[in-house]
Amino acid sequence: MIEHLLVPILSGTIVAATPLIYAAIGELVAERSGVVNLGVEGIMLIGTVTAFAVAFAGYPAFVAGLAAAGAGALASLVFAVLALSLATNQYAAGLALTILGSGLSAFIGHNFGSASLKTIAKIHVPILSDLPVIGPVLFAHDAMTYLALAITAAVWWFLYRTKAGLVVRIVGEAPQSAHAIGYPVIFIRYLTTMFGGSMAGLGGAYLALAYTPLWVENMTAGRGWIALALVVFAAWRPGRVLLGAWLFGGVTVLQLFAQGIGIKVPSELLSSLPYIATIIVLVAISRNPQTLRLNAPVSLGQSFRPQG
Amino acid sequence: MSAYRLELCGVTKRYPGIVANDGISLQVGPGEIHAVLGENGAGKSTLMKIIYGAVEADSGDVLWNGEKVKIANPAAARRLGIGMVYQHFSLFESVSVVENIAVAMSGRFDLPALSTRIVRLSERYGLPVDPNRLLHHLSVGERQRVEIIRCLLQNPKLLILDEPTSVLTPQAVRRLFEVLRTLAAEGCSILYISHKLDEIRELCDTATVLRSGRVVGTASPKLVSAAELARFMVGAELPDVHRDPVALTPHPRLEAIGLSARSDDPFGTDLSDLSLAVHGGEILGIAGVSGNGQGELLSLLSGERTASADMIQLDGQPVGDLPVADRRALGVAFVPEERLGRGAVPTISLADNGLLTAHADGLVKRGFIDRQRVAGFAKAIISQFGVKCTGPAALAHSLSGGNLQKFIVGREISLSPRVLIVSQPTWGVDVAASAFIRQALIDLSRSGAAVLVISEELEELFQISDRIAVIYQGRLSRATSRTATNVEEIGLLMAGVGPAFQTAA
Incomplete structure (x- = not known):
């Protein structure tokens, strides 16, 4: 009995967390370099509609995923030109991008009515996938789920073990100093912003290709905002982003089950639980001022203009 | 082949409304310690940034070992063999010493190997530093060592230092000079930017003097007096401050009693059991290397942060728990360190x-x-x-x-405050204005106000204070009369040496 509940809950947790992991880990890299892109929600929506359109046209899923990542990078390029080259306010430019993204996705998605896609294939690992409980929970997901984890690990390694990652961190901490010792601050921020955009695009693609392969408007339902919050409350650390995403996924699935068995609590309240729980837990574990001071990018959200 | 390592010919840089450098020429030979002397705003920093490739000149030539070069960016300068130690360090607080150095190095990213090189170099020049510590744990003097080591690891042929001693105790200045002399003896040229005349006379072979963006002359600083150099630099006779002793008020106007507070900033300094008293009619100077609790002390005295009422008293009245506006209403005035903002x-x-x-x-x-x-x-x-x-x-x-x-x-x-609290009154201020401000502070104190001056410039404190105390790691030494102490003694206290800071631990 327990197994019948436990397996779908845990397995569902990992699935529900995946789009958040993509969006948050990409934004984390951008924020580490000092760029806050409030357009994550909009970019995810652009990714969703791109992936849906490409897959709907009959192309294989990995092409749809790549197209979504490309579209996300392109959308963030618009943001980058405004916020980095023209030094407009990052918050305003990001909000504008979110509005653009949601409008654009609704406009394009109009053509799909409520069409549906075939979900991408689950990977079957011999022996491992057949293990009881562990098999279906950990070894029966699609490639995009595993890719998200691989990217998280790669980002951690990049930030803390490579020189390029160190440069991203110092650009976020003190862009003037980084400029003074000869790093192209704006170019580096372009790269991190576009990485963030392509990851948000992939997160959106996951929603269309695997999570709910049925077109509905505004499929992200605020996940872009949660991803942004995750980055902050995870104190800009990849491992905590992963934890936060799983927590969010877990509570999402749990409250769905609770609604399913008809608990007498308003469904709106239950639906808001994952958001509340994630934020409370992350705030609680990231309260240490030392941690925040060491990890928070000091120049976050500030335009950089090289001074002579 | 020219005998000069670096030669500037007619370097000019204009900013909107101002000519920062106007046809500047100078020559630096191998192993020469060359001072660039000038007031704040004379164009020293712009000139150094041009040499280091951080700023592009509008016209003029830079010759390196006799050949005309175009230094497009700091990386290009480093490739030529030019290193720069900035006045405001280009270091990063949240990463370790070795990482701070690695970001400025080309070649393979191998932190353990780099750490070994750092330790070896720091032993050779007597610049002790632990490569694995996070930068924010380091004192200002240690940070400067990191900047210097970062330059030295690239085997520079020319090292530029921009006001390097403004953050050091007199003893640390002497150690720095030894390092610089060793470097020069090894053939490295040094460009030393400063407005401190005594230091230039002690260290430098040649001095190029700048005034309002122009070279006004070259001198051998060891052969001329400090007063002559000063006249050269300012273009006028140096104004002197004067003060007459007056009777002090019988009771202190401003008093801090056992002031202790944890810093708001996790990297800040906690204050512990700090006491001071300033009478009307005198100036109390507080010396110390920056980051030893000055900011915390100032925010507590001004009321930006509050303490328990009795810890701070104004003419005997407890005010420690009052916010800024209430303290101002009682006749306390403040001049903070940051002018803008x-x-x-x-x-x-x-x-x-x-x-x-x-x-x-x-x-x-x-x-x-x-x-x-x-x-x-x-x-x-x-x-x-x-x-x-x-x-x-x-x-x-x-x-x-x-x-x-x-x-x-x-x-x-x-x-017309009863108490004036001033932090860094003449930081970045030209000589004439500095003298004016110092005189104004003295005159205010002589009219019966209590004046507290927090400064990192010892010279200034000895010029205006009646008594001097030293803040070190959040503790304050006993104030001594200016005439009963000297720069040497205060310098030791600034480094935390001396009985004044020993606590019953």
């Missing part, structure tokens, strides 16, 4: 900046601002304190550092 709002006029702290002086009637009186108040400060500006409507950030500081000090003094 704290002492004055950069984007509003001088008149409005005057209003900010003088609003209780009849500038506001029934809730309405009396514009005429506000302008009159600003005008009076401008004329009385010789502030060079276009008038009360000038925006604060349009003034030079020295003029804005004169305005801010003038504004506070015009309130």
Whole structure:
């Protein structure tokens, strides 16, 4: 009995967390370099509609995923030109991008009515996938789920073990100093912003290709905002982003089950639980001022203009 | 092949409304220690940034070992063999020493190997530093060592140091000079930027003097007196401050008793059991290397942070728990360290900046601002304190550092405070304005006010203070009369050496 509940809950947790992991880990890299892109929600929506359109046209899923990542990078390029080259306010430019993204996705998605896609294939690992409980929970997901984890690990390694990652961190901490010792601050921020955009695009693609392969408007339902919050409350650390995403996924699935068995609590309240729980837990574990001071990018959200 | 390592010919750099460098020429030979001497705003920093590739000159040539070169960016400068130690370090707080150094190095990213090289180099030159510590744990002096090591690891042929001693104790300055002399003996040329005449006379072979962006001459600093150099630099006779002793008030006007507080900043300094007393009629100077609790002390004295009531007393009245406005109403005035953003709002006029702290002086009637009186108040400060500006409507950030500081000090003094608390009164201020401000502080104290000056410039403190105390790691030494101590003794205290800081641990 327990197994019948436990397996779908845990397995569902990992699935529900995946789009958040993509969006948050990409934004984390951008924020580490000092760029806050409030357009994550909009970019995810652009990714969703791109992936849906490409897959709907009959192309294989990995092409749809790549197209979504490309579209996300392109959308963030618009943001980058405004916020980095023209030094407009990052918050305003990001909000504008979110509005653009949601409008654009609704406009394009109009053509799909409520069409549906075939979900991408689950990977079957011999022996491992057949293990009881562990098999279906950990070894029966699609490639995009595993890719998200691989990217998280790669980002951690990049930030803390490579020189390029160190440069991203110092650009976020003190862009003037980084400029003074000869790093192209704006170019580096372009790269991190576009990485963030392509990851948000992939997160959106996951929603269309695997999570709910049925077109509905505004499929992200605020996940872009949660991803942004995750980055902050995870104190800009990849491992905590992963934890936060799983927590969010877990509570999402749990409250769905609770609604399913008809608990007498308003469904709106239950639906808001994952958001509340994630934020409370992350705030609680990231309260240490030392941690925040060491990890928070000091120049976050500030335009950089090289001074002579 | 020229005998010079670096030669500048007619280097010019214009900024909107100002010529920062006007046809500057100078030559530095191998192993020469060459001073670039000038006031704040004379164009020293711009010139160094041109040599280091951080700023591009409008015209003129840079010759490196006799060949014309174009230094497009700092990386190109480093490839030539030019290293730079900035006045405000280009270091990163949240990463370790070795990582701070690695970001500026080309080649393979191998932190353990680099750490070994750092340790070896630091032993060779007597610059001890632990490569694995996070930078924010280091004192200012240690940070400078990191910057210097970072330069030395690239085997520079020319090392530029921009005001390197402003953050050091006198003893640390001497150690730095030994390192620089060793380097020069090994053939490295050194460009030493400073406005401190004694240091230049002690260290440098040649001095190029800049005034308002132009070379006004070259001198052998060891052969001329400090006064001559000063005249050269300022272009006029140096004004001297004068003070007459007056009778002190019988009781201290400002008193801190056992002041302890944890810093708001996790990287800040906690204050522990700090006591001081300033009488009317005197200036108490607080010396110390920055980051030893000065910021915390100032925010507690001003009321930006509050303590328990008895810890701070004003003419015997407990005020420790009062916020800034209440303390100001009781006759305390403040001049903070940051002129723009704290002492004055950069984007509003001088008149409005005057209003900010003088609003209780009849500038506001029934809730309405009396514009005429506000302008009159600003005008009076401008004329009385010789502030060079276009008038009360000038925006604060349009003034030079020295003029804005004169305005801010003038504004506070015009309130006729019982107690004036000043931090870094002449930081980045030109010589003439500095002398004026120092005299104004002395005059205020002689009129019966208690003046507390926190400064990192020992020379300044010895010029104006009646008594001097030293703050070190959040503790304050006993104040001693200026005439009973000397720079050497205060310098040791600044490094934490001496019985004054020993606590029963």
